[in-house]
Amino acid sequence: MRKKTVRRKTNPVRKSKKKAAVFSGNFLRYSIAAVLVVLLAAIGYHYRGGLAYYFGFKSDKILTEENQSKRISDVRNFQVLQKHEGKSIGIDVSEYQGKINWSYVDTLEKKYPLHYVFIRATVGKDRKDRKFQQNWLGAKENKMIRGAYHYYRPNENSLEQAELFIQTVTLKKGDLPPVLDIEKLPKNQSVANLKIGLKRWLKAVESHYGVKPIIYTGERYYDDFLKEEFSDYLFWIANYNFYREEIGDDWLFWQFTEKATVPGIKGKVDVNIYNGDLQQLQFIAVE
Known part of the structure; x- marks a missing residue:
């Protein structure tokens, strides 16, 4: 007798699904890459002014890692300054800046005049800034509008801190x-007691100088x-912050960077924007 030949049924290989899976994976990767390219292009366009300035005007500088890091902050600084044309620009300093050659302290990036300086x-309650x-x-002597500030220690007596500031600082007409x-x-x-101390300092200083103090703090x-x-x-x-490019409506001053370079000062310096022009700045000065 002949044996019956049994043919096993085999499932057909569907290559189309495999191709579809490969296609979808590539599509996803290409989509992500495209989004990143568009995002980088948008950032580059947004900061085109600062990028053109710093990669053109300063292209002769050696690109060390430190310089590369600095250029990132420089681009943002330039962008901020561009957005505040006409506003009064100034700096703040302390003993950490070392010996300052004040006769050279005049402009930022050879373009923006420095009108004022806050000095620690x-x-x-017991320490005067050494400089x-x-x-x-x-x-x-450099004919800059000047202002003095006190670094408040929350765990020390507020009135003793106010007294030290009063003994150290003599304000004259035209000072901030x-x-x-x-x-x-x-x-x-507690925070409640901290606020009581702050108010005591503010009232004591206002009573002495006859002008309401300004408060400096982080946002x-x-x-x-x-x-x-x-x-x-x-x-x-x-x-x-890199995303912050404009001064708040309710801010009198904005310290927008701590990484600027200024002629006459070694190292990095804080730069500030006053929410007004030079004439308006002079208006808030001590009479």
Whole structure:
């Protein structure tokens, strides 16, 4: 007898699905790459002014890792300055800047005049800035509008801190109002008690000089702790974030970078924008 031949059924190989899977994977990768290219192009277009300036005008500089990092901040700084044409530009300094050759402190990037400078005078209840007197006199001789600030220590007596500032700083006609610099939270007291101390400092200093002080702080600190209860005061806000390019409507000053270079000063310097022009800045000065 003949044996029946049994043919096994085999499932057909569907190559189309495999091709589709490969196609979808490539499509996803290409889509992500395309989005990144568009994003980079958009960023480049947005910062075209700063990029053209710094990769053209400063192309003779050696591209060390430090210079490359600096150029990123330089591009953003240039972009910010471009957006604030006509606003008054200034700096703030302390002993950390070392010896300053004030006769050279005149412009930023050879284009933007520096009209004013805030100078650290005191720290806490017992420390004077080692370069305050030199900087205070140097700024005056350089015909810059000057202002003095106190770095507040939350865990020290507020009235003793105010007294140290008063003993150290003599304001004259044309100087800017005194500044209270508050950046940290207390370790051994509540935030409510901190606010009481800040108000005592502010009132003592205002009573002595006859002018309302300005408060310096970071944007988050301002929003979280000071904005509501200290609304009677004008604020100088620090924000170095890359996405922030314009001064807040309710900010008197904006410290937009801590990585600028200025003639006459070694190392990096903070730069500030006043929310007005030079004439308006002179209007808030001590009479």
